[in-house]
Amino acid sequence: MAEKVRVRVGDRELTLTNLGKVLYPAQGFTKAEVIDYYSRIAPVMLPHLRGRPLTVKRYPGGVAAPFFFEKNRPAHTPAWVRTVRLPAPGSTKNRSTIDYAVVDDLPTLVYFAGLAALEFHTPMWRVDEEGRPLPPDIMVFDLDPGPPATVVECCRVAVRLREVLRDHGLEGHPKTSGNKGMQVYVPWAGRAEDPSDVAKAVAELLESQRPGEIVSKMARKLRPGKVFIDWSQNNPAKTTVTPYSLRANPAPTVSTPLTWAEVEACTDPRELVLTPEDALERAAAHGDLMGP
Structure with a gap:
């Protein structure tokens, strides 16, 4: 029988299960530690989640076991979790709509962490x-190294990308992907242009300037x-x-x-x-380096 613990998070009561379950076997990192991390990082993470339809990758058996993507909120989701119903064009499950959860507060973040939702993915x-749906408020560039290139090469490309963006009055904000690459976010609220068109043009420009290093x-x-x-x-x-x-x-x-400065100085992945x-x-x- 699964162990259950009742906890109070803000003004909500949650039931958390299997807190001792090891989700990262190589480190012995448990579900309790996952929940603790998300609870403590929430002040800087929640502003990036608020208002964005959520996709999660859930690993109930840990990272060495099968996982699944989840867009439709689980059937047992508490009624207090914010839900938005949106069209689902091209759904692989032949749905016309999807009921997305939106993580607007700490109890919702803890609820999903308690489902072994290790990864959180959101749209722009x-x-x-x-x-x-509102117009995009972020333009994103996802820099993915093709081996033997690494994140070091991504950093060099990101620095060149920053120069091109600044030539157009735009400011990029870098982050690691947490895997082998990185992303650069560009604030886009209030702009009329299609960010996909602009990002494509910038990527193609950089490829034309450095065809031996960059591909679009x-x-x-x-x-x-x-x-x-x-x-x-x-x-x-799409989500990132x-x-x-x-x-x-x-x-x-x-x-x-x-x-x-970290991007410019990187010499080792x-x-x-x-x-x-x-x-x-x-x-x-430092607070949130990608904050407003």
Whole structure:
């Protein structure tokens, strides 16, 4: 029988189960530690989650066992969790709509952490108070290294990307993906242009300037040894890993905001492998490096 613990989070009562379950076997990192991390990182993570329809990757058996993506909120989700019903064009499950959860507060974040939702993924747009989609407020560039390239090469591309963005009056904000690459977010609220069109044009420009280092097309045969600038993440149907989300690697890593000085100075991929404790220490010292 699964162990159950009743806890109070803010003004909500939650039932948490299997807190001793090891979700990262290589580190002995348990579900209780996952929940503790998300509870402590919440002040800087919640602003990135609020208003955004949620997709999670759940690992009930831990990172070494099968996982599943979940967009439709679980059937047993408490009534107090905010839900928005949105169209589901191209749904692989033939749904016309999806009931998305929206993580607007700490109890909701803890609830999903208690479901072994290790990874949180969100789109570049929010919904309004009535649940209607708003225009994108972020443009994103996803930098993916094709081996033997690493995040070090991604950092070099990110610095060049920053220069091009600044030439157009835009400011980029870098973060690790928590895996092998990184992302650069660009504030986009209030702009009329389609961020996907702009991101594609920027990626193609950078590829034309440095064809030996950069590729803007998705074909895998083009990518070995280069950094793929994935501009297609700006498609409204796509999501990107949320800042401060854990990643399901053998040891827990975090998609962590960076300073441009760290990006410029990176010479070893290990420098940008950041753990939950690293993320918490950085948030305590600097606040949210991707904050408003």
